[in-house]
Amino acid sequence: MIVPVSYYLVLGAILFSIGVTGVLLRRNAIMVFMSIELMLNAVNLSFVAMSRALDSLDGQVFVFFVMTVAAAEVAVGLALIVAIFRSLGSADVDDAHVLKG
Amino acid sequence: MSAQFVIFGLLAVTSVATALAMIFSRNAVHGVLFMVGNFAAVALLYVLLGSPFLAAVQILVYAGAIMVLFLFVVMLMGPEPAPLWEHIPGQRPLALLFGLLLAAGLIAAVNVEELTGVPGIMSQEVLERLGQPTALAQTLFERYLLPFEVTSLLLLIGMIGAVVLAKREKHELQAERAPREGGAE
Amino acid sequence: METLLWALLLVPLAGAVVNVLLGRRLPRQVAGWLASGAVALAFLIGVMATLRLLALPAEERAYVTPTLYTWALAGRFEVPVSLLFDQLAAVMVLVVTGVGFLIHVYSVGYMAHEPADYDFRRYFVYLNLFVFSMLLLVLGSNFVLLYAGWELVGLCSYLLISFWYTEPQNAAAGRKAFVVNRVGDFAFALGIFLIWSAFGSVVYADVFEAVGGVAPATLTAITLLLFVGCTGKSAQLPLYVWLPDAMAGPTPVSALIHAATMVTAGVYLIARASALFAAATSTSAIVAWVGVLTALFAATIAIVQVDIKRVLAYSTISQLGYMFLGVGVGAYTAAIFHLVTHAFFKALLFLGAGSVMHAVEHGAHHAGEHVDPQDMRQMGGLWERARWTGITFLVGAAALAGLPLTSGFFSKDEILAGAFLEGHVLLYGVGLLTAFLTATYSFRQFFLVFAGEPRSEAARHAAESPRVMLVPLAVLAVLALGAGLVLGWPPEHGIIHTWLEPAFAVAREGTKAEGGAGLSPMTLLLISSVVALAGAGLAYGAYVRKAVDPAALSVRFRPLYVLLWNRYYVDELYALLFVRPFFGLARFLADVVDKLVIDGAVNGVATVTAGAHALARRLQAGYVRVYALSMVLGALLVLGYLVYWGR
Numbered sequence: 001m002i003v004p005v006s007y008y009l010v011l012g013a014i015l016f017s018i019g020v021t022g023v024l025l026r027r028n029a030i031m032v033f034m035s036i037e038l039m040l041n042a043v044n045l046s047f048v049a050m051s052r053a054l055d056s057l058d059g060q061v062f063v064f065f066v067m068t069v070a071a072a073e074v075a076v077g078l079a080l081i082v083a084i085f086r087s088l089g090s091a092d093v094d095d096a097h098v099l100k101g
Numbered sequence: 102m103s104a105q106f107v108i109f110g111l112l113a114v115t116s117v118a119t120a121l122a123m124i125f126s127r128n129a130v131h132g133v134l135f136m137v138g139n140f141a142a143v144a145l146l147y148v149l150l151g152s153p154f155l156a157a158v159q160i161l162v163y164a165g166a167i168m169v170l171f172l173f174v175v176m177l178m179g180p181e182p183a184p185l186w187e188h189i190p191g192q193r194p195l196a197l198l199f200g201l202l203l204a205a206g207l208i209a210a211v212n213v214e215e216l217t218g219v220p221g222i223m224s225q226e227v228l229e230r231l232g233q234p235t236a237l238a239q240t241l242f243e244r245y246l247l248p249f250e251v252t253s254l255l256l257l258i259g260m261i262g263a264v265v266l267a268k269r270e271k272h273e274l275q276a277e278r279a280p281r282e283g284g285a286e
Numbered sequence: 287m288e289t290l291l292w293a294l295l296l297v298p299l300a301g302a303v304v305n306v307l308l309g310r311r312l313p314r315q316v317a318g319w320l321a322s323g324a325v326a327l328a329f330l331i332g333v334m335a336t337l338r339l340l341a342l343p344a345e346e347r348a349y350v351t352p353t354l355y356t357w358a359l360a361g362r363f364e365v366p367v368s369l370l371f372d373q374l375a376a377v378m379v380l381v382v383t384g385v386g387f388l389i390h391v392y393s394v395g396y397m398a399h400e401p402a403d404y405d406f407r408r409y410f411v412y413l414n415l416f417v418f419s420m421l422l423l424v425l426g427s428n429f430v431l432l433y434a435g436w437e438l439v440g441l442c443s444y445l446l447i448s449f450w451y452t453e454p455q456n457a458a459a460g461r462k463a464f465v466v467n468r469v470g471d472f473a474f475a476l477g478i479f480l481i482w483s484a485f486g487s488v489v490y491a492d493v494f495e496a497v498g499g500v501a502p503a504t505l506t507a508i509t510l511l512l513f514v515g516c517t518g519k520s521a522q523l524p525l526y527v528w529l530p531d532a533m534a535g536p537t538p539v540s541a542l543i544h545a546a547t548m549v550t551a552g553v554y555l556i557a558r559a560s561a562l563f564a565a566a567t568s569t570s571a572i573v574a575w576v577g578v579l580t581a582l583f584a585a586t587i588a589i590v591q592v593d594i595k596r597v598l599a600y601s602t603i604s605q606l607g608y609m610f611l612g613v614g615v616g617a618y619t620a621a622i623f624h625l626v627t628h629a630f631f632k633a634l635l636f637l638g639a640g641s642v643m644h645a646v647e648h649g650a651h652h653a654g655e656h657v658d659p660q661d662m663r664q665m666g667g668l669w670e671r672a673r674w675t676g677i678t679f680l681v682g683a684a685a686l687a688g689l690p691l692t693s694g695f696f697s698k699d700e701i702l703a704g705a706f707l708e709g710h711v712l713l714y715g716v717g718l719l720t721a722f723l724t725a726t727y728s729f730r731q732f733f734l735v736f737a738g739e740p741r742s743e744a745a746r747h748a749a750e751s752p753r754v755m756l757v758p759l760a761v762l763a764v765l766a767l768g769a770g771l772v773l774g775w776p777p778e779h780g781i782i783h784t785w786l787e788p789a790f791a792v793a794r795e796g797t798k799a800e801g802g803a804g805l806s807p808m809t810l811l812l813i814s815s816v817v818a819l820a821g822a823g824l825a826y827g828a829y830v831r832k833a834v835d836p837a838a839l840s841v842r843f844r845p846l847y848v849l850l851w852n853r854y855y856v857d858e859l860y861a862l863l864f865v866r867p868f869f870g871l872a873r874f875l876a877d878v879v880d881k882l883v884i885d886g887a888v889n890g891v892a893t894v895t896a897g898a899h900a901l902a903r904r905l906q907a908g909y910v911r912v913y914a915l916s917m918v919l920g921a922l923l924v925l926g927y928l929v930y931w932g933r
Contacts, residue, residue, distance in 0.1 A: 002105060003105050003106055003109045003149070006211050007109060007113075008146070008150070009211040010208050010211055011113045011116065011117070011146075012207075013204055013207030013208050013210075013211065014117055014204055014208075015116060015117065015120055015139075016203070016204075016207065017200050017201070017203045017204035017207065018117070018120040018121060018124060018200065018204075019120070019124075020199070020200055020203055020918055021124060021196055021197060021199070021200030022123070022124030023911070023914055024192070024195075024196030024199065024200070024911055024914055024915055024918065025124060025192075025193065025196045025197075026124060027911070028129060030129050030132075030133075030171065030174060030175055030178075031123075031124070031129060031132055033171075034123060034132060034133070034136050034171065035123075035124055037136070037163075037167070038120055038123065038124075038136070038139065041139070041140065041143055041163070044143070044159075045143055045146060045147075048147055048150050048152055048155060049150060051152075052150055052151065057236060057237060057240045058240070060152060060155060060237055060240075061237070061240055061241055061244075061245050063155055064155070064158070064237075064241065065245075065248060065252055067158060067159070067162050067163070068252045068255070068256060069252070069255065070162075070163075070167070071162055071166065071167060071256065071259070072255050072256050072258070072259030072260075073259070074167050074170060074171075075170070075259045075260060075262070075263040076259050076262045076263050076266065078170060078171070078174050078263070079262065079263040079264075079265075079266035079267040080266055081174060082174060082177065082178075082266070082267050083266050083267065085178050086269075091178055093909075093910045093911060094188070094189070094909050094910075094911070096908075096910065097908030097909050097910075189909055189911065189912060192911060192912070192915065195915055196911075196915065199915065199918045199919065199922060202922055203918065203921070203922060203925070206922060206925040206926060206929055207925070209929050210925065210928065210929050
């Protein structure tokens with residue numbers, strides 16, 4: 001007996017919502033960033049599950065690409081955080097509101 | 102109730118628990134470590150889904166490379182305990198409410214046929230056929246060759262961008278050094 | 287020819303523009319002569335264009351320039367910007383630029399005492415702008431261009447009436463002229479709309495060609511609306527009230543705009559649209575009656591006024607009435623003839639009045655006495671003190687009175703003869719009565735000002751005006767004296783008749799009824815002479831010989847005198863009927879509607895906006911997490927829609 005795909009999807013939904021809540025709650029840029037990674041991860045899980053359900057490899061390829069993009073994104077994003085930390089002396093996303101136009 | 106269900110249940114509970122622990126952890130270092138645990142659990146779920154290749158990539162790229170990078174940055178910035186007070190009125194309750202609503206909505210959406218297509222019975226046969234890394238490799242290098250190459254370009258750009266952003270200008274360095282030498286720090 | 291016409295139109299405009307832009311750097315005299323030079327150049331160009339027209343056969347003397355561009359294009363409606371130069375336009379152009387030039391020259395002297403350079407320049411800018419506008423009115427090849435010129439001359443008139451705007455009554459006079467003209471202009475605009483809907487075009491040529499194919503009722507409506515426009519601009523009953531007040535402006539302006547040119551625009555319009563008016567016989571009858579009644583009405587008022595310019599203002603209204611009588615009975619040529627001669631002698635009279643005022647002001651300054659320089663009761667005996675002004679004024683008065691062989695004599699008689707020969711004996715009678723009154727009041731004015739002994743110290747010390755003012759007077763006097771003989775002799779076959787007849791060929795078709803009571807034109811001429819001489823003689827008897835005592839008469843016919851003195855109480859009547867209710871309505875709108883409804887709405891909007899932005903400001907706080915929150919809210923809404931309503 002195999003676990004039905006909807007179980008995975010529900011798990012993905014829960015993880016995604018936790019990620020969203022993290023983004024909304026946390027003020028530390030690093031934590032916000034990790035919450036975003038969590039959301040990506042949740043979506044990846046759903047992709048793989050659907051790849052199985054639909055009998056297609058496209059979902060898995062997509063996950064592969066998401067991971068690469070996420071790696072690039074993390075590199076640039078962390079560099080940005082470091083730069084902001086250096087100029088503002090803080091990694092609090094709310095302190096960056098001085099950037100508003 | 103097969104063994105698969107038991108394993109799925111354990112992994113699901115682990116991943117949700119680590120995720121919650123991550124977003125509520127006061128210390129960023131703890132958060133990173135919870136995140137590593139979460140990635141590991143998801144990697145195991147990939148194995149359960151019959152994708153050992155993706156599971157390996159997940160461990161290598163995410164839990165290995167990316168999270169180490171996070172740890173580096175956290176260490177670089179020093180421990181910064183999250184402030185207890187929330188200065189945007191209504192942000193906290195609204196965030197929790199929206200999170201719950203989103204979860205409810207997404208779970209409700211799972212059983213909607215238009216959104217999920219097939220409600221999903223996975224056969225062992227499909228798992229066997231699609232789980233092999235060779236099949237994935239074939240798709241990747243035939244049908245998705247161009248995006249694959251473009252992705253490599255993207256990584257290169259990301260690398261350059263990170264270097265440019267993180268690099269300190271010479272005069273910045275001097276300006277920073279001067280007060281530090283005579284200052285209280 | 288095309289270049290000539292555009293140059294003719296644009297030279298005065300260029301004069302105005304140059305004076306606006308460079309006037310500050312020029313000495314004031316240069317600015318004045320620049321403006322005069324522009325009009326002189328326009329006059330020369332006009333002469334050249336007329337000579338070219340003269341070289342053509344009589345039937346082909348109508349030149350339309352190619353369309354410069356299409357001004358307004360909306361569906362089938364279009365306004366081509368092009369000029370029309372024919373016999374009628376030529377006459378008008380020569381009068382406008384010729385008389386205009388003389389008045390410009392006169393103004394250089396008249397305005398020399400204007401304290402501020404700025405005002406001096408401003409005056410000439412307005413004057414040049416006026417000449418441009420009037421030429422546009424005359425030369426436009428369609429009703430819309432005419433309307434544009436019509437409004438522009440109205441604007442210039444407004445600006446010049448209230449030229450000394452620091453005096454409240456001058457500003458009020460300008461406003462009155464503007465508002466009263468607006469009533470007429472509105473009707474005129476409606477008339478143009480109706481022309482377009484009836485003919486599908488506003489171009490003269492298209493409209494006049496298609497007159498036969500339009501219902502008589504429509505034609506009557508169109509012509510009536512146009513005529514209402516004319517009563518505003520040309521100061522006819524019932525919209526004449528603004529013209530006497532318009533004398534608040536500088537006297538040369540009264541001469542140029544409110545006597546010689548602008549106020550005759552209505553006559554020009556009817557002459558231009560003669561094809562329409564000839565086809566609408568009932569309108570023509572109304573035009574004739576309004577004209578002759580205005581003539582009589584204004585003449586009776588003029589006879590008791592004591593303000594030198596006010597007499598001339600009412601006489602202008604009266605003479606314009608004659609012109610409308612002329613176009614009303616189909617004597618278009620005679621009306622235009624009278625327009626020309628009137629431009630000469632009335633400009634002469636106004637400039638002469640300006641010269642008189644100049645002289646009296648000088649005397650008042652000398653005697654250290656304060657007198658109203660326009661009050662004829664304070665004058666008298668100026669003949670010895672301002673001889674040239676007196677002679678030229680006498681010529682003007684004679685022409686206005688229609689004494690034999692002066693220009694006014696021929697043109698006025700021709701209008702009366704036209705009315706008589708067309709069979710309108712009653713119109714002829716009223717016209718003749720008015721001619722008698724005209725002769726009386728014009729010589730009353732002359733004798734009051736120039737004859738007898740000075741009645742004030744100011745008049746005793748009056749001095750002649752400078753030469754720059756006298757030369758234009760002399761030129762105009764020659765014109766006022768001789769133009770009638772040169773242009774209008776013999777009656778019906780003078781130069782002006784052979785020149786203008788082809789322009790009114792369409793309108794004159796079939797109207798040449800040989801009516802009348804068997805009196806020949808020469809007999810009519812004789813009757814006119816007798817009447818004019820009788821009127822002048824009455825004035826002589828009353829004001830020089832003192833055979834009749836005017837004061838005793840005014841006591842004896844006191845009610846009539848009071849009625850005339852107060853100008854039939856028309857201003858008071860209008861104030862009661864229109865102005866007060868209008869102000870009441872305005873006050874209601876200002877105090878109640880504006881404050882409660884409009885302000886309420888505005889303040890309400892402001893309050894709502896303030897509340898909304900207090901909410902919106904939170905969304906734009908710069909906090910990324912607030913933005914994220916709103917994003918999630920949006921995602922939730924989409925998701926909710928897909929899950930619960932999207933099935």
